[in-house]
Amino acid sequence: xxxxxxxxxxxxxxxxxxxxxxxxxxxxxxxxxxxxxxxxxxxxxxxxxxxxxxxxxxxxxxxxxxxxxxxxxxxxxxxxxxxxxxxxxxxxxxxxxxxxxxxxxxxxxxxxxxxxxxxxxxxxxxxxxxxxxxxxxxxxxxxxxxxxxxxxxxxxxxxxxxxxxxxxxxxxxxxxxxxxxxxxxxxxxxxxxxxxxxxxxxxxxxxxxxxxxxxxxxxxx
Numbered sequence: 001x002x003x004x005x006x007x008x009x010x011x012x013x014x015x016x017x018x019x020x021x022x023x024x025x026x027x028x029x030x031x032x033x034x035x036x037x038x039x040x041x042x043x044x045x046x047x048x049x050x051x052x053x054x055x056x057x058x059x060x061x062x063x064x065x066x067x068x069x070x071x072x073x074x075x076x077x078x079x080x081x082x083x084x085x086x087x088x089x090x091x092x093x094x095x096x097x098x099x100x101x102x103x104x105x106x107x108x109x110x111x112x113x114x115x116x117x118x119x120x121x122x123x124x125x126x127x128x129x130x131x132x133x134x135x136x137x138x139x140x141x142x143x144x145x146x147x148x149x150x151x152x153x154x155x156x157x158x159x160x161x162x163x164x165x166x167x168x169x170x171x172x173x174x175x176x177x178x179x180x181x182x183x184x185x186x187x188x189x190x191x192x193x194x195x196x197x198x199x200x201x202x203x204x205x206x207x208x209x210x211x212x213x214x215x216x217x218x219x220x221x
Contacts, residue, residue, distance in 0.1 A: 033062060040072070052076045067093065067102035074106065086110075094142070101150040104142045108158050111135045111142075115165070136165045147175070153183055160192060169199045 036055055043052045056073035063069045070093040077086035090110055094103040115135035139162035143155050150156065156179035163172035173196040180189045 033059070036062075049076060049079045053080070065097065067097070067100055067106055070103075071106040074110075099146065099149075101146040101155055104146045105150075105155050105158065108139045108142045108155070108162075111138045112158055112161070133166070136162045140166075140171075147178070153179060153186075156182070164196065164199075169196050172196050173200065 036059055040052055040055050043049075043055065053073065053076045056069070056076050059069050060066075060073055070089060074086040074089040077083075077089060087110060090107040094100075094107045097103040112135075115132050139158055143150075143159040143162075147155055147159060156175055160172045160175035160179065163169070163175060173193065176189060176192040176196060180186070180193065183189055
């Protein structure tokens with residue numbers, strides 16, 4: 001049965017419930033959402049990527065303000081090489097939720113992915129490196145307005161990394177130190193701080209040795 005048909009059945013069942021069970025309709029609705037989530041997991045395992053997109057479109061209708069769901073739809077679109085559609089989904093959601101740090105993270109992470117990708121035809125020569133620089137520059141515009149409200153590490157990692165790639169080492173150090181306040185004792189954060197301090201004093205030259213701080217956290221981490 002198609003997703004839309006399933007939800008219709010769920011709603012019909014809820015209307016048939018006796019008035020003495022006012023919470024039952026919500027329980028059915030919640031179970032329907034849970035089944036859709038489980039369905040996505042099953043479709044990923046079976047490689048049915050187009051079907052995943054259909055299920056996600058139902059879920060974003062149910063959860064119109066949930067960044068994780070919209071991000072899942074964008075990821076699913078990217079899996080079938082619909083990169084423009086994936087990007088548009090992220091931008092559309094972020095514009096509709098300008099104060100949501102998770103929405104900003106999803107779009108910024110897309111810029112980060114393309115900027116770091118050195119294996120694609122687009123970014124494999126000197127002529128197109130200017131495009132990579134523009135991608136890094138888009139990240140601060142997205143994340144600075146929400147960084148103070150960001151509850152998890154991903155936004156700090158992305159923003160610090162972008163500033164570093166842009167050569168703005170003091171700004172990058174500022175963000176790493178903000179992140180350390182949120183996650184004291186994280187060795188990757190401390191490595192980032194120490195590396196930026198060395199860069200500011202001219203004592204760091206080997207970018208090839210940069211470690212786990214290059215990786216970004218998932219927003220839900």
